[in-house]
Each structure stands twice: as C-alpha cells, then as structure tokens.
Amino acid sequence: MTLYIGLDLGGTQVRAVVAEGIAGGSAGGYPPPRLLGDASRPTPATGRPDDVIAALADASRAALESADRELHDVVGVGCAAPGPLDHHRGIVHVAPNIPGFERVPLADRLSAGLDGTPVFVDRDTVIAAIGEGMAGAARGERDYVYVTVSTGVGGAIVSGGRMLRGATNTAGELGHWPVALEGPRCGCGSYGCVESFAGGRNLAQQFGSRDAGEVFRAARGGDERARALVARAEAALTNLAIGLVNGLNPSVIVVGGGITEHEPQHVLEPMRRGIRARAFSIPAAAVRVVPAALGSDVGMVGAVLAAQERAAGRGTWFA
Amino acid sequence: MTLYIGLDLGGTQVRAVVAEGIAGGSAGGYPPPRLLGDASRPTPATGRPDDVIAALADASRAALESADRELHDVVGVGCAAPGPLDHHRGIVHVAPNIPGFERVPLADRLSAGLDGTPVFVDRDTVIAAIGEGMAGAARGERDYVYVTVSTGVGGAIVSGGRMLRGATNTAGELGHWPVALEGPRCGCGSYGCVESFAGGRNLAQQFGSRDAGEVFRAARGGDERARALVARAEAALTNLAIGLVNGLNPSVIVVGGGITEHEPQHVLEPMRRGIRARAFSIPAAAVRVVPAALGSDVGMVGAVLAAQERAAGRGTWFA
Numbered sequence: 001m002t003l004y005i006g007l008d009l010g011g012t013q014v015r016a017v018v019a020e021g022i023a024g025g026s027a028g029g030y031p032p033p034r035l036l037g038d039a040s041r042p043t044p045a046t047g048r049p050d051d052v053i054a055a056l057a058d059a060s061r062a063a064l065e066s067a068d069r070e071l072h073d074v075v076g077v078g079c080a081a082p083g084p085l086d087h088h089r090g091i092v093h094v095a096p097n098i099p100g101f102e103r104v105p106l107a108d109r110l111s112a113g114l115d116g117t118p119v120f121v122d123r124d125t126v127i128a129a130i131g132e133g134m135a136g137a138a139r140g141e142r143d144y145v146y147v148t149v150s151t152g153v154g155g156a157i158v159s160g161g162r163m164l165r166g167a168t169n170t171a172g173e174l175g176h177w178p179v180a181l182e183g184p185r186c187g188c189g190s191y192g193c194v195e196s197f198a199g200g201r202n203l204a205q206q207f208g209s210r211d212a213g214e215v216f217r218a219a220r221g222g223d224e225r226a227r228a229l230v231a232r233a234e235a236a237l238t239n240l241a242i243g244l245v246n247g248l249n250p251s252v253i254v255v256g257g258g259i260t261e262h263e264p265q266h267v268l269e270p271m272r273r274g275i276r277a278r279a280f281s282i283p284a285a286a287v288r289v290v291p292a293a294l295g296s297d298v299g300m301v302g303a304v305l306a307a308q309e310r311a312a313g314r315g316t317w318f319a
Numbered sequence: 320m321t322l323y324i325g326l327d328l329g330g331t332q333v334r335a336v337v338a339e340g341i342a343g344g345s346a347g348g349y350p351p352p353r354l355l356g357d358a359s360r361p362t363p364a365t366g367r368p369d370d371v372i373a374a375l376a377d378a379s380r381a382a383l384e385s386a387d388r389e390l391h392d393v394v395g396v397g398c399a400a401p402g403p404l405d406h407h408r409g410i411v412h413v414a415p416n417i418p419g420f421e422r423v424p425l426a427d428r429l430s431a432g433l434d435g436t437p438v439f440v441d442r443d444t445v446i447a448a449i450g451e452g453m454a455g456a457a458r459g460e461r462d463y464v465y466v467t468v469s470t471g472v473g474g475a476i477v478s479g480g481r482m483l484r485g486a487t488n489t490a491g492e493l494g495h496w497p498v499a500l501e502g503p504r505c506g507c508g509s510y511g512c513v514e515s516f517a518g519g520r521n522l523a524q525q526f527g528s529r530d531a532g533e534v535f536r537a538a539r540g541g542d543e544r545a546r547a548l549v550a551r552a553e554a555a556l557t558n559l560a561i562g563l564v565n566g567l568n569p570s571v572i573v574v575g576g577g578i579t580e581h582e583p584q585h586v587l588e589p590m591r592r593g594i595r596a597r598a599f600s601i602p603a604a605a606v607r608v609v610p611a612a613l614g615s616d617v618g619m620v621g622a623v624l625a626a627q628e629r630a631a632g633r634g635t636w637f638a
Contacts, residue, residue, distance in 0.1 A: 174565075
C-alpha cells in the first residue's frame with residue numbers, strides 16, 4: 001500500500017491527513033484523494049522550530065493511527081507552510097503568523113522526525129493551487145490563478161502548465177499588489193494592497209470588530225461605515241481580477257478562502273462584474289471566475305497531491 | 320549568407336531592417352545584431368489590410384535594396400505588430416492604432432507578398448521583450464518583465480525562461496492593470512489603469528497639451544497642475560512596480576519607451592524607491608529596475624531575433 005501524508009502548518013493549528021496514492025499521471029488531473037485519517041494539534045505558541053516540528057510529526061503519527069496505518073507505508077509527506085520559503089530545499093525563510101519560526105530547514109528536520117520519510121515543503125497558496133489544479137476547480141487547466149480571500153489575501157499563478165515561481169520563489173503574493181493610490185497601512189508595511197482593503201484581519205480592524213463576519217453582517221444591516229468598507233473591499237478585489245485578466249490572461253481564476261466561502265456575493269460577483277465591464281474583451285471572454293472546489297480541505301488535498309507528484313519525480317509541473 | 324528582416328508595424332510608420340544571422344544559440348543571449356539596411360514607410364491611413372501589407376512588403380524590399388542584398392537570401396521575417404494577435408498563426412485580431420486593420424492573417428499574406436519567405440508575427444511588446452532578453456538589458460535572465468512607458472503603457476512577462484502567453488495569448492497588458500480605485504476614463508474603456516495616469520497620450524490630454532513632454536516641462540517650471548499629474552503618473556508606475564515584484568518576483572524589470580528615455584527620473588527612480596520602501600524584502604532585494612538597452616531599435620532587433628529563433632525552431636523559448 002502506498003500512502004501519503006498531507007500537512008498544513010497554520011498560524012493557529014497544525015493539521016495532518018493520510019491518503020492512499022492515486023493511480024494516474026498528472027495530465028488531466030486526479031479525482032480528489034480519499035482522506036483515510038485526520039489529526040490536528042495547536043501550533044506551539046513559542047514558535048520554536050523544535051516545538052513546531054514536534055507538533056507536525058506528532059499530528060502525522062496521530063493521523064496514521066486514526067487511519068490504522070503505519071509510517072513505513074508512507075512514501076512522501078507534503079507540507080503546506082507560510083512563505084516566503086524555498087520549496088526546493090524545504091527551508092522556511094519567515095512565517096509571518098508564527099513568530100520565531102525563521103530560517104528553518106523544515107523538510108530535512110521533519111523528515112528526521114518521521115524516520116527519514118521524504119518531506120516536500122511548499123507555500124500554502126501554492127499547495128492550494130496544486131490541489132485546485134489537479135483535483136479541484138482548475139482541473140485540466142494550464143493557465144489559471146488561485147486567489148484566497150481570508151484573514152489575508154494570497155495567491156499563486158500557473159501559466160502554460162507551470163507554477164510561476166519567480167527569481168527567488170516568492171511569486172504569487174497577489175494580496176500585496178497595490179490597487180489603490182492611497183489607503184490604510186497594510187500589515188506588510190505598504191499601503192494600497194488588495195489585502196489592506198479585502199483581507200479579513202484588516203477589514204475587522206478598520207471596522208473595530210472581532211472578525212470580518214461582523215463587518216459583512218453590519219453592512220447587511222445597513223450600517224453605512226460597514227457598507228463603505230465592504231464596497232472598498234469589493235473594489236480592490238475587482239481591480240485585482242481585472243489586472244489578472246489583462247496581465248496574465250488565465251482561463252480560470254479560482255477563488256478560495258473563508259470570506260469567499262461565506263460572502264461569495266461580495267467576492268466572486270464583483271470580480272465577475274468588473275471583468276465583464278472593464279477588462280479587455282478577448283481575455284475577459286476567455287476567463288471564468290469560480291469558487292474553489294476543495295473547501296477547507298484544499299491545503300490537505302494539495303499537500304497529498306504535491307507529495308505524490310514530487311515523490312514520483314513529476315514535480316516539474318509545479319517546480 | 321543568412322539574412323533576416325525585422326519589421327515594426329506602428330500606428331504612424333512601418334519600419335524594416337535587414338540583418339545577418341548571428342551564430343550561437345539562445346542560451347545566454349546574443350550580441351545585438353548589426354543592422355545592414357533600413358527603410359520606412361508611412362502606415363497607410365486607410366488601414367486597409369491590402370495597403371498595410373503592401374507597405375510592409377515595400378519597406379522590406381527597400382531595406383534590402385539599401386543593404387544591397389537579395390530577398391532570396393532572407394531566411395525569415397519577424398514582424399512586430401500591435402495586439403491582441405495570435406502569434407502562432409500570425410493573425411492580428413485588432414490593431415487599436417490602425418483603424419480598419421482587424422482579423423488580418425498578416426503572416427500568411429505578407430509571406431505571399433515576399434515570395435513565400437516565412438513571416439513570424441508577434442505583439443510589439445513581446446518582440447521588445449525578446450530583444451531586451453536576448454540582446455539587451457535582460458540578457459541571460461530567466462525571470463524578467465519588460466515595461467514600456469510611451470504614448471501608451473504595455474509590457475510582457477518572462478517567467479522561468481518562457482514568455483507568459485496566457486490562455487488566448489494576450490497576457491502582458493500591464494498598462495491596463497488597475498492601480499487606483501478611481502480615476503479618469505482610460506482609452507481601453509476602464510479606469511484606474513496604469514496607462515490612464517502614466518501613458519503619454521493620457522497625460523497630454525489631461526493637461527491639455529500637444530504631448531507629454533510639455534507636461535513634464537511645465538512640472539519642472541513649477542506648474543502645480545502639471546506637478547500633480549506627474550506625481551500621479553509616478554504613483555501609478557510605482558504601484559505597478561511593487562505589484563510586479565510581489566506578484567511575479569522578477570530578477571529584472573526592463574523599462575523602455577519614449578517617456579522612460581526622456582524622463583527617467585519620473586519613471587525609473589520612483590519605481591526603484593517604491594520597491595525599496597513598500598515591496599516584500601526578499602523579492603525587492605532580488606530585482607533590478609533598469610532602462611531598456613536597445614532604445615528605439617528594440618522593435619527591430621527583437622523582430623530580427625524572433626525571426627531567427629522561430630525560423631530555427633527555437634521558438635519555444637518565447638512560445
């Protein structure tokens with residue numbers, strides 16, 4: 001039996017799944033892998049690499065146990081981590097939401113903690129894009145963009161069947177494409193970023209609420225300040241969508257993330273309207289804006305598929 | 320003797336050059352080809368495909384004559400044309416600055432007008448990016464962006480050594496990436512585009528002058544309205560630069576075009592400052608913003624090199 005582990009290293013929790021290998025190559029994509037076991041652990045608040053890696057290994061072993069499987073049947077481990085990171089060497093440069101977790105050779109150290117099982121690390125949005133491209137809403141597409149609208153806004157670009165990596169493998173930070181000439185300071189230190197307007201954390205902060213859900217509820221209730229913030233978030237996402245269509249000419253823009261899931265009419269709809277009204281007609285006619293198909297499992301499914309592809313030496317598809 | 324013709328189909332003139340083939344492959348680039356002959360013709364005001372193609376063929380033959388060479392020694396013709404177009408089949412869908420020139424099978428018809436010599440058509444900004452990448456400021460780079468700031472603003476993206484084409488080959492319209500939430504109407508029908516603020520035609524129109532040069536001169540002379548327009552153009556280009564760095568992580572951004580050439584302190588400098596101040600540190604440290612090296616010859620050099628590469632079957636580099 002050929003097993004894979006998928007891992008997601010998030011700011012608040014670490015999640016692990018176990019899945020069987022799926023027959024078939026990467027061309028045309030896969031059905032989503034069936035997840036046999038699942039486990040999660042809180043992300044250690046210390047952010048110490050030792051603690052975080054122990055939590056990842058522990059969640060992996062717990063997921064195996066929940067599936068009644070053995071580590072020696074695991075061929076590869078895929079791990080989604082916050083970026084920027086070096087996916088070739090599996091080194092996390094900085095993890096913005098895990099203070100202290102910097103310059104960590106995550107792949108090598110986690111592999112050592114899992115009896116030498118090969119570990120393949122990649123950025124969380126890249127992993128999500130791999131999941132959606134191989135088994136989700138962009139299955140079979142060669143030119144697509146994955147955008148997540150959640151606490152933050154991020155993305156990954158696939159062009160001509162290849163993940164766009166850039167010179168130092170940090171490409172795809174679409175949440176920090178400036179779409180306004182002024183605006184509130186963004187967490188990244190800049191201003192005018194898509195995320196500064198449409199990211200959940202920033203929306204909540206600007207409204208003075210606990211979370212972004214409150215902002216959308218207040219807007220529905222007629223609160224003028226909330227409505228203005230939501231309208232501005234929509235305008236920022238619309239600019240991003242038009243820019244992606246004119247600049248990258250994708251056949252699909254897959255939009256995931258919690259805000260997209262809960263408020264599609266404030267994410268998908270304005271993006272579609274903006275493209276129809278303002279993008280060039282040829283690329284506008286060629287693109288679909290669709291919700292992510294894998295939901296909250298996208299990171300796990302992507303990590304399993306990334307592990308399977310890279311363990312099989314087919315990593316060039318997204319390398 | 321192996322000769323190539325490079326052609327540039329512009330809104331006001333058609334230009335042709337003749338160059339000898341250059342030894343060496345595409346890896347690492349070429350020295351700029353030596354141009355042996357040169358000719359130009361006004362672009363027919365009728366925009367009729369017959370007239371435009373006749374002008375292109377005529378300029379080609381005149382360039383050969385000026386070089387004292389023969390058409391039968393020409394191995395391939397590269398032609399830069401306004402987009403959107405289909406570079407595989409050599410069909411121009413629309414040429415915004417040549418009214419009437421629509422849905423033209425340019426490669427086939429021009430080839431017929433040049434005794435069957437193979438003609439390779441590509442978008443003007445793509446041709447410029449090929450020129451700068453193979454023999455100019457981005458020589459040897461695998462991840463670079465070409466931006467032109469001129470009458471309009473355009474671009475082309477090379478990632479991992481490949482021209483980013485998109486689903487329908489219109490990728491790279493960076494002048495129409497929205498970088499503001501409001502602004503004057505752009506020629507493309509949208510608003511907030513980089514070009515709506517920084518394109519020479521729009522700048523001149525907004526100031527009420529004949530050309531953009533007057534706007535920059537007035538700004539230097541202390542005119543407040545001109546200074547505000549120039550500052551806004553700089554802010555738009557800065558947002559584009561930051562977005563390119565965060566989104567695409569190039570090692571070089573090559574900036575060409577007439578405005579860049581004449582007003583580098585209002586184009587290159589704000590882009591560099593903005594990246595330093597506001598882009599993510601890892602991609603910001605990895606990128607250089609440099610002026611185009613091939614000047615006004617960029618289209619001709621690019622067309623010659625594109626012809627040579629495609630005639631030799633090495634077109635995948637930029638296909």
